[in-house]
Structure formats: structure tokens, C-alpha cells
Amino acid sequence: MAAEGRFRGGTQMDGSSESPGFEQVAGEFRRHLELERNLSFNTIRGYMSDLAGFVAHIRSEGEVTLPSIDVHVMREWLALQHDAGRSRATLARRTAFLRTFTAFAHRRGWLRRDPGxxxxxAKATRALPEVLNRYEAKAVLDRGLVGVAKDVKALRDQAIMEVLYATGLRVGELxxxxxxxxxxxxxxxRVVGKGGKERSVPFGRPALRALDAWTVRGRALWVRDCSGPALLLGVRGGRIDPTAVRRVVHARLGQVDGVPDMGPHGLRHSAATHLLEGGADLRSVQELLGHTSLNTTQIYTHISIDRLHAAYRQAHPRA
Incomplete structure (x- = not known):
């Protein structure tokens, strides 16, 4: 990872040694995120990019030692991000990075106190995700049954769509x-989700029929030495990748008139919304989706409430 300059050496809190250079800090921070925090690849990549940007900022202010970083320096960096028009979501992510980094540096003895x-x-505003309604979801899945018996790719694509909608899996989990x-x-x-956490997710008979059709009549024709135990394969026999799954979802949604275009995460949102609308409790949906916090799952209650308001305004004579 490229970075601008180094932290200037400085005496540590016990006065015994110099504070480390940027390369050492960056390397140890990455190992902390990977091995101790077990964060996802994308989160680690984002935090490391934030670290490089933060270091570039403090270097632009002159020679700054790692132990001299305080809350004023951090707030100044965030203020510059805000002035540059960064979104609330980006500011929230960078605030989370700063708090994670200073806590890590404090535990290492590089900071006398944790300024984080x-x-x-910073709280990110959540735009409600676009979802399919029940009738749109049924139309999309039923459309995939046309001619599926004679087409290996169609068998696989139907399995992808049915499993995504039935389980609400993330594309990487699928x-x-x-x-x-x-x-x-x-x-x-059985699903291995974020942070290597395992969970068991139920599915229904349509998904099982699609999976059986794919594994019995489709997968055997595509399997190669490189396939390994992968359930879903690409056309060359290797494990399917998220980009290919996204293409499948966009293509299938495009086959049904009037259906909004969305990726695999849209099917995840749709599944969660339909579960709650059907009477599932929030805790069960949280477990199914693999959310660590119930707050993350609560966005789907907002979707349902918005739909309820829309129906009320349309139907009630004194709305």
C-alpha cells in the first residue's frame, strides 16, 4: 500500500524507545484487523486506505509524532472530508476507522491515551433499499422455469435466483x-458469513427443486478438476464468482417487464422484507441474515412501514 511519508520518530509513553515508522504501524494494524478482529477483506482494504489518507493529512501539517495524535487532529481530518463533500456513510466509516486505529495504537503503547x-x-443516513414486491418476485422466479430443463446454464441460474431469494444470502456467501x-x-x-461465523439458513421446496435439478442434470456436465466441492460453477468449471452472479440477477430481472433492476443484494432485501411482512419476528430475520446487530435488521421494518403508509394513503378516504 502506497503512503505519503512516515510518522516521525518520537519517544514512547514510557520514554524507552522511539515510536514506529508508518510501514511498521501499517503492517501491524493490518495484522490486527485480519487476525484479531477477523474483519472482511473489503473492510480491511477500506481501513488501510483511510490510514494512508490520515497519515498524508498529518504529514501535510508538518512533522507529527504518533504519540502526539489527539482528538483535534482527528476532528480536523474529518472536517476536511466533510468540506470535500464526502457522504455521511463515508464519514461514518472513517470515524469508525479512527476509533479502531487509536484503540489499537493505545493498546500497543504508542498512544498514552486513546483519543478515539x-x-x-458519525451516523450514516440509510436510504431504504429498493425491493421487489411478492408478485414481482414470483414473476421473476416463474419466468426462469421456461425452457430450463434443456439448458445447463438456465438450470444453474434458476438455482442461483431461488437460493438467493429463499435464504437472503450475501453474494459472497452464495x-x-x-x-x-x-x-x-x-x-x-450451512453458510460461512462475515468474520468466519457459521449459521444455518432454512429454504423452501422451490429452492430445493432448483438445487436438485442443477446438481443432478447440470453440474455434472460442467464439473472439472478445478471444480472441487463448489456447489455453483462457472462455465469453465471453476467456482462461480460474485461478478457472474450479479450478471445472472440483472439479466433475469430484465426479462420481466416493469420489475426494478437490482443486484443480488436487492433479492436479499426483498427476502427480508417479505419475511417481516409475512409475520416473522425481527430476531429470526436477524439470525437468518447473519446480522451482528439488530439495528441493521431494523431497516426492513422501515420498508414495511413505508409500504403500510402508502397503502393507507391510497385506500383510506380520510388519509
Missing amino acids: LLLGT CGLDVDDVDRERYVV
């Missing part, structure tokens, strides 16, 4: 599924 504790939490992860007796699939 004084940093307010791509990571192995053949043995599907429990056909109990109608559940």
Missing part, C-alpha cells in the same frame, strides 16, 4: 457454498 474515545460517532453445505433432509444450508 472522545470522538463522536459463491462460497459447497455441495455438502446443503442439507436436503432438514431444508437448511
Whole structure:
């Protein structure tokens, strides 16, 4: 990772040694995120990019030692991000990075105190995600049954669509599924989610029929030495990747007139919304989606309430 300059050496809090240079800090911080925090690849990449940007900022202000970083320096950097027009989501992510970094540096003894504790939490505004309604979802999935029996790719694509909508899996979780992860007796699939956490996610009969059709009549024709145990394969026989899944979803939605275009995450949002509208409790949906915090799941209650308001305004004579 490229970075501008180094932290200037400075005495540590016990006065015994110099504070480390940027390369050492960056390397140890990355290992902390990977091994101790077990964060996702995308989160680590974002935090490391933020670290490089933060260091570039403090270097532009002159020679700054790592132990001299305080909450004023951090707030100044965030203010510059705000003035540059960064979104609230970006500011929230960079605030989270700062708090994670200063806590890490404090535990290493590089900071006498943790200034991140004084940093307010920037809350990102959540735009409600676009979702399919029940009739649109049924139309999309039923459309995939046309001519599917004679087309290997169509068998795979139908399995992709049915499983995504039935389970609400993230696209990376879907791509990571192995053949043995599907429990056909109990109608559940074993999923390894964010942070390596495992969960069991239920699915229904339509998804099982699509999976059986693919594994029996499709997968065997595409399997190669490179396939390994992967459940879903690309046309060359390797494990399917998220880009290919996104193409499948966009193409299938485009086959039905009037259906909004969205990616795999749109099917995840749709599945969660329909579960809540059908009476599922929030905790169960949280477990199914693999959300660490219930607050993340609550966005789907907002979608349902918005739909309720829309129906009320349309139907009630005194709305």
C-alpha cells in the first residue's frame, strides 16, 4: 500500500524507545484487523486506505509524532472530508476507522491515551433499499422455469435466483457454498458469513427443486478438476464468482417487464422484507441474515412501514 511519508520518530509513553515508522504501524494494524478482529477483506482494504489518507493529512501539517495524535487532529481530518463533500456513510466509516486505529495504537503503547474515545460517532443516513414486491418476485422466479430443463446454464441460474431469494444470502456467501453445505433432509444450508461465523439458513421446496435439478442434470456436465466441492460453477468449471452472479440477477430481472433492476443484494432485501411482512419476528430475520446487530435488521421494518403508509394513503378516504 502506497503512503505519503512516515510518522516521525518520537519517544514512547514510557520514554524507552522511539515510536514506529508508518510501514511498521501499517503492517501491524493490518495484522490486527485480519487476525484479531477477523474483519472482511473489503473492510480491511477500506481501513488501510483511510490510514494512508490520515497519515498524508498529518504529514501535510508538518512533522507529527504518533504519540502526539489527539482528538483535534482527528476532528480536523474529518472536517476536511466533510468540506470535500464526502457522504455521511463515508464519514461514518472513517470515524469508525479512527476509533479502531487509536484503540489499537493505545493498546500497543504508542498512544498514552486513546483519543478515539472522545470522538463522536458519525451516523450514516440509510436510504431504504429498493425491493421487489411478492408478485414481482414470483414473476421473476416463474419466468426462469421456461425452457430450463434443456439448458445447463438456465438450470444453474434458476438455482442461483431461488437460493438467493429463499435464504437472503450475501453474494459472497452464495459463491462460497459447497455441495455438502446443503442439507436436503432438514431444508437448511450451512453458510460461512462475515468474520468466519457459521449459521444455518432454512429454504423452501422451490429452492430445493432448483438445487436438485442443477446438481443432478447440470453440474455434472460442467464439473472439472478445478471444480472441487463448489456447489455453483462457472462455465469453465471453476467456482462461480460474485461478478457472474450479479450478471445472472440483472439479466433475469430484465426479462420481466416493469420489475426494478437490482443486484443480488436487492433479492436479499426483498427476502427480508417479505419475511417481516409475512409475520416473522425481527430476531429470526436477524439470525437468518447473519446480522451482528439488530439495528441493521431494523431497516426492513422501515420498508414495511413505508409500504403500510402508502397503502393507507391510497385506500383510506380520510388519509
